[in-house]
Amino acid sequence: MYSGAAVAAGSPRRDFISVTLGPEEAVGVGGYNNSKAWRRRSCWRKWKQLSRLQRSVILFLFAFLAVCGVISFTSMGETWKSITNKSLDDQRTGQEIPRLKLANPAVLPAPQKADANHGDYPELSLQKPPKLPHVRRGPSNLQIKAPRRDTRLKTQHDTMRAVEELAEADKVEKTEKSIISWRGAVIEPDQSTESPSSKVTEPEKPSFVETEDQKEPVPINERQLAVIEAFRHAWKGYKDFAWGHDELKPLSKSYSEWFGLGLTLIDALDTMWILGLKEEFEEARKWVANDLVFDKNVDVNLFESTIRILGGLLSTYHLSGDSLFLEKAKDIGNRLMPAFKTPSKIPYSDVNIGRGTAHPPRWTSDSTVAEVTSIQLEFRELSRLTGDEKFQKAVDEVMKHVHILSGKNDGLVPMFINTNSGQFTHLGVYTLGARADSYYEYLLKQWIQGGKKENELLEDYMRAIEGVKKHLLQRSEPKKLTFVGELAHGHFSAKMDHLVCFLPGTLALGAHNGLAADHMKLAETLIETCYQMYAQVETGLSPEIVHFNLHAQKGHKDVEIKPADRHNLLRPETVESLFYMYRFTGDKKYQDWGWEILQNFNRYTRVPTGGYTSINNVQNPSNPEPRDKMESFFLGETLKYMFLLFSDDIDLINLDKYIFNTEAHPLPIWVPA
Numbered sequence: 001m002y003s004g005a006a007v008a009a010g011s012p013r014r015d016f017i018s019v020t021l022g023p024e025e026a027v028g029v030g031g032y033n034n035s036k037a038w039r040r041r042s043c044w045r046k047w048k049q050l051s052r053l054q055r056s057v058i059l060f061l062f063a064f065l066a067v068c069g070v071i072s073f074t075s076m077g078e079t080w081k082s083i084t085n086k087s088l089d090d091q092r093t094g095q096e097i098p099r100l101k102l103a104n105p106a107v108l109p110a111p112q113k114a115d116a117n118h119g120d121y122p123e124l125s126l127q128k129p130p131k132l133p134h135v136r137r138g139p140s141n142l143q144i145k146a147p148r149r150d151t152r153l154k155t156q157h158d159t160m161r162a163v164e165e166l167a168e169a170d171k172v173e174k175t176e177k178s179i180i181s182w183r184g185a186v187i188e189p190d191q192s193t194e195s196p197s198s199k200v201t202e203p204e205k206p207s208f209v210e211t212e213d214q215k216e217p218v219p220i221n222e223r224q225l226a227v228i229e230a231f232r233h234a235w236k237g238y239k240d241f242a243w244g245h246d247e248l249k250p251l252s253k254s255y256s257e258w259f260g261l262g263l264t265l266i267d268a269l270d271t272m273w274i275l276g277l278k279e280e281f282e283e284a285r286k287w288v289a290n291d292l293v294f295d296k297n298v299d300v301n302l303f304e305s306t307i308r309i310l311g312g313l314l315s316t317y318h319l320s321g322d323s324l325f326l327e328k329a330k331d332i333g334n335r336l337m338p339a340f341k342t343p344s345k346i347p348y349s350d351v352n353i354g355r356g357t358a359h360p361p362r363w364t365s366d367s368t369v370a371e372v373t374s375i376q377l378e379f380r381e382l383s384r385l386t387g388d389e390k391f392q393k394a395v396d397e398v399m400k401h402v403h404i405l406s407g408k409n410d411g412l413v414p415m416f417i418n419t420n421s422g423q424f425t426h427l428g429v430y431t432l433g434a435r436a437d438s439y440y441e442y443l444l445k446q447w448i449q450g451g452k453k454e455n456e457l458l459e460d461y462m463r464a465i466e467g468v469k470k471h472l473l474q475r476s477e478p479k480k481l482t483f484v485g486e487l488a489h490g491h492f493s494a495k496m497d498h499l500v501c502f503l504p505g506t507l508a509l510g511a512h513n514g515l516a517a518d519h520m521k522l523a524e525t526l527i528e529t530c531y532q533m534y535a536q537v538e539t540g541l542s543p544e545i546v547h548f549n550l551h552a553q554k555g556h557k558d559v560e561i562k563p564a565d566r567h568n569l570l571r572p573e574t575v576e577s578l579f580y581m582y583r584f585t586g587d588k589k590y591q592d593w594g595w596e597i598l599q600n601f602n603r604y605t606r607v608p609t610g611g612y613t614s615i616n617n618v619q620n621p622s623n624p625e626p627r628d629k630m631e632s633f634f635l636g637e638t639l640k641y642m643f644l645l646f647s648d649d650i651d652l653i654n655l656d657k658y659i660f661n662t663e664a665h666p667l668p669i670w671v672p673a
Contacts, residue, residue, distance in 0.1 A: 218647075218649045218652070220276075221646060221647075221648075223591070223595055223598075223646035224643055224646045224647060226598065227275070227598065227639055227642045227643040227646065228275050228276075228277070228643070230598065230601070230602065230606075230612075230639060230642075231268075231271065231272075231275055231277070231635065231639050231643075232277070232280070233606065233610060233611070233612075234248075234610070234611050234612050234630065234634065234635055234639070235268070235272075235277075235280055235635070236610040236611075237250045237253075237607065237609065237610025237611025237612075237630070238264055238265070238610070238611065238630070238635075239283075239610075240253070240609075240610055241253040241254055241255060241610070241611075242254070242255030242264070243265075243287075244262050244265065244287055244291055245257055245260070245262065245264075246258045246259060246260065246261065246262065246263040246264060246632065247263065247264055247629060247630060247631065247632055248264060248611045248629075248630040249628045249629055249630075250607035250609065250610060250611030250612065250613050250628065250630055251607060251613060251626055251628040252628055253609065256629065258304075259298055259300045259301075259304075259305065260296065260298055261292070261294070261298075261300070261305075261309060262287065262288075262291075262292060263308055263309070263632040264630070264632040264635060264636075265284050265287060265288075266288070266292075266308065266309050266312040266313065267308050267312050267632040267633060267635060267636030267637075267663065268284070268632070268635035268636055269281065269284055269285075269288075269312055269313075269315075269316040269325075270312060270315040270316045270319055270636075270640070270665055270666065271635055271636060271639060271640040271643075272284065273316065273319045273320060274319070274640060274643065274644070274652070274653065275639075275640075275643055285322070285324070288324065288325070288328060289324055292328060294328075294331050294332050294335055294353050294354075295353075295354055296353065296354045297352065297354040297355060298352065298353060298354060299350045299351065299352050300336075300350070300351055300352075300353055301349060301350060301371075302336055302339045302347055302348065302349055302350065302351055302358075302371065302375065303349070303368075303370070303371035303372075303374060303375060305332065305336060305351070305353075306336065306375040306378050306379070307374065307375070307378065307661055307662050307663040307665070308632060308633075308636065308663050309332055310329055310332055310333055310336070310378045310379075310382065311377070311378045311661040311663050311665035311667070312636065312663070312665050313325045313326070313328050313329035313332070314326070314329050314378060314381055314382065314385070314665065314667060315661075315665035315666050315667060317329065317385075318666070318667065318668055319666075326385060329382060329385075330382070330386055332353070333379065333382045333391055335351070335353040335354075335356070336351050336353070337390065337391070337394065338351055338356050338357060338358040339351045339358040340394040341358065342358075342419045342420070343419070343420050343421075343422075344401070344418070344419060344420060344421060344422030345394070345397045345398065345401065345422070346367060346372055346398060346401065346417055346418070346419045346422050347367065347372055347375075347394075347398065347419070348360050348367065348419055349361055349367045349368075349371060360419055364416075365418055365419055365420055366416040366417065366418050366419070366425055366426075367416070367417055367418075367419055368415060368416055368417075368435040368436075369402070369413050369414065369415055369416065369417050369424075369435065369436050369439050370415075370434075370435050370436050370437055370438045370439050371435075372398055372402075372417060373398060373399065373402060373438070373439040373442055373443075374438035374439060374441070374442045374662050375395055376395040376396070376398070376399060376442055376446050377442060377445060377446060377449055377659065377661045377667055378661060378667070379391040379392060379394065379395040380392045380395060380396075380446070380449065380450075381449075381667050381668075384670065399446070399456075399457065400456070401422060402417070402439075403456050403460060405417075405422075405423065405424055406424075407423070407424035407427050408424075408467075409430055409467060409471065409487070410463065410464075410466060410467030410470055410471065411460060411462075411463030411464035411465070411466060411467040412430040412464060412467040412468070412471065412472075412487070413430070413436060413439060413464075414426055414427050414428070414429060414430065414436075415429060415431065415434075415435040415436050416435070428488065428489040428490070429486070429487070429488045429489070430467075430471065430472070430486065430487045430488075431486040431487075431497075432468065432472065432484050432497075432499075432500045432503060433486065433495075433496070433497030433499050433500050433545075434497055434499055437497075437499050437500065437502060438502075438662045440461065440464050440465075440503075440506070441502055441506050441662055442662070443457050443458075443460050443461035443464065444457075444458075444461045444506055444509065444510050444513075445506075445509075445659050445660075445661075447461065448509070448513055448659050448669060449659050449667065449669055449670060450670055451669070451670050451671075452513070452514075461510070462515070462516075465507070465510075465519065468484060468503075469522075471487050471492075472484050472485050472486065472487060472492075473485075474492065474494060474548070474550065476494070476529075476548035476549055476550065476558040476559075477549050477550065477551055477552040477553075477558065478549075478552050478556075478557075478558065479532070479558050481525075481528065481529040481532055481548065481558050482522070482525040482526060482528075482529055483496050483526070483529050483548050484496055484500050484503060484526070485548070494547050494548040494549070494550055495545060495546075495547050496529075496533075496545070496546055496547075496548065497544065497545050498530075498533065498542050498543070498544055498545065498546075498571050498573055498574070499571070499573055500573070501526075501527075501530035501533070501542075501573035501574040501576075501577055502573045502576060502577065502662075503523075503526055503577070504522075504523040504524075504526040504527035504530060504577040504580070504581060505523070505527075505576050505577035505578075505579065505580035505581065506577075506580075507519040507520065507522055507523035507526070508520055508523040508577070508580045508581055508584050508585075509580055509584075509655070511523065511584070512584050512655065520584075523577075523580075523581065524581070526577075527574075527577050527578065527581050527590070530542075530573075530574045530577060531574065531578075531593045532558060532559065533546055533559060533574070534574065534593075534596070534597055534600070535596075536557045536558065536559045537559070537561070537618050537619060538618065538619045538620065538621050539568075539600060539603075539604050539615075539618045539619070539620075539621050539624055540596060540597070540599075540600035540603075540604075541568045541597070541600050541601070541604060541605075541615070541618045541624075542568060542571075542574065542618065543561045543565050543566045543567065543568060543618050543619075544565050544566075544567050544568065544569065544571075545561075545562070545565035546559045546560065546561055546565070547559075547560045547561070547562065548560070561618070561619060566616070566617050566618050566619055567614065567615065567616045567617070567618070567627065568605070568614060568615050568618050568624075569614045569631055570601065570605060570612060570614055570630065570631055570633070570634040570638055571633070571638070572633060572634075572637035572638040572640075572641055572664065574597070575594055575597060575638055575641040575642055575645060576637065576641045576660075576664065578590045578591075578593055578594045578641075578645050579594075579641045579644050579645040580655075582594075582645055583644075583650065583655060590645070591645060591646055594642060594645045594646065595646075597642075598642055601638075604618075604621065604624045605624070605626070607626075611630045612630050612634060613626040613627060613628055613629060613630055614626070614627040614629050614630070614631065615627060633663065633664075636663055636664055636665070637663060637664035640664050641664060653666050656669070657669055
């Protein structure tokens with residue numbers, strides 16, 4: 001057997017092929033017979049003649065082709081199976097599979113024109129969100145994303161992806177939920193909503209949902225018609241005498257300016273949409289498109305500009321789907337950002353939106369706690385819509401900073417905070433009235449907006465409510481009304497601002513979202529007190545501030561009013577809480593109380609030539625002393641909450657899908673992308 005050859009020392013290297021021959025395989029022995037055995041041996045011989053590299057390449061190619069074949073077969077099999085199943089389903093049902101439709105990105109439809117004649121007011125046609133599989137406990141899903149009019153229908157691939165996402169959401173529901181416990185309140189964070197993050201990489205895009213299951217048109221009742229009439233009367237005065245200016249002076253038939261940015265008009269945009277005032281809305285939109293310019297040398301208040309202008313534009317964008325309002329919102333949002341350039345990241349109170357500079361008030365370096373902690377809903381939503389994280393990052397840093405600050409009293413915060421040091425100032429004074437009120441409101445609402453995942457916000461809110469119960473609650477005489485007073489350096493004051501009447505609605509909203517049941521009980525007692533602040537006054541209108549009697553005195557009511565406090569600014573807080581209470585309880589008395597308030601506004605504050613006016617003296621029905629000013633929030637908040645209060649349709653701004661900012665501008669509750 002020849003097995004190889006040796007290489008002589010020093011001779012050049014040569015390559016050899018080793019061949020083994022059996023006796024029968026030698027040339028001339030046995031011969032070539034073309035048998036299978038012979039062919040196999042011949043192929044094997046040629047294979048062995050190949051180099052190791054050549055054999056490796058061939059083996060790799062065979063393996064690669066085999067893998068590709070398996071993948072192709074699997075893919076074609078699934079496709080064929082899908083087509084076959086689809087065809088069978090079509091044959092069984094005898095129906096054509098409906099095409100995916102683009103829903104109106106607005107939760108409310110385009111407003112229908114309202115006529116001056118009550119009998120001619122059309123019914124609001126409210127769209128009902130499509131029925132989707134229930135995938136979580138708590139508020140129902142509504143994917144409210146940045147609506148765009150130029151969006152086109154997606155392909156069937158998107159439909160399949162949506163089905164897969166629903167299936168994945170159903171799996172999420174079955175996973176174990178984390179529990180937050182706070183003094184008896186058991187909170188289950190909403191697992192179907194993504195944890196909010198200050199880092200936003202992409203702007204929100206519109207969602208695609210089927211629109212076959214639309215809600216029947218909802219009739220407008222007589223009380224809602226009365227609100228529409230009141231709004232149109234107020235709007236007439238503004239249009240005739242103050243068009244494009246901040247506020248109407250109805251008695252002198254003129255206007256007043258604060259920022260010179262058309263505050264009343266912007267504040268009223270979403271109210272007109274909700275009330276169905278199409279003609280008025282279109283007129284206002286034209287002004288926004290052609291005349292609203294932020295590039296001007298003017299100082300604006302960060303808080304007021306955020307809640308009224310930024311909030312109003314964002315809300316109107318969501319309801320109408322008109323990108324004009326988002327573009328304007330981005331403009332003003334960017335121009336407000338210099339306020340956050342402080343040593344402590346606690347923003348200054350004032351911003352020059354033309355020069356890009358910011359500063360505190362002339363008399364102090366402090367900002368109020370309410371102002372710096374009540375801009376979060378708006379800036380967070382702006383980040384979500386634009387994909388620019390800077391807005392949310394700035395306001396989230398404020399909340400995280402306040403969360404760890406010392407100087408609180410069982411969750412209650414002082415009224416002022418220094419923009420240089422970042423510390424609370426004027427310690428020892430605690431109130432739920434002016435300068436602190438909306439801090440507590442936004443703790444809860446941010447938690448809801450972000451999907452109930454930001455536990456620090458919930459902890460601060462729950463601790464604060466316990467602080468209110470411990471330090472600020474008292475009962476008056478003779479009717480034993482529960483009220484919220486103030487604490488100054490350990491001394492209790494029976495003073496309560498009308499502003500505090502936001503609290504019953506906020507408590508009810510928290511209870512609706514799974515917080516302690518005693519929050520709703522407290523809300524019920526406090527809304528009774530707020531109503532009595534109207535009912536026990538001669539005009540039936542509440543003063544700005546009341547003092548409660550803690551001791552029974554013959555001939556004295558629960559409510560006492562000091563001369564400096566007896567003005568009424570057409571404020572919305574009580575009507576706001578009445579709306580929440582009726583929405584969550586269905587008790588008609590809350591509608592009746594709101595109706596009384598509206599009638600008294602008409603009786604004592606209505607100006608015949610158009611508009612409503614604040615008054616100086618709620619105790620003098622014969623001469624309430626009009627102040628000649630209609631605040632923008634009368635149209636933006638008071639009449640909006642009136643209209644919603646008188647509606648029996650829970651889908652007219654569904655509180656499981658929207659959260660109101662502190663200026664009554666509804667913003668969407670976040671859902672997963």
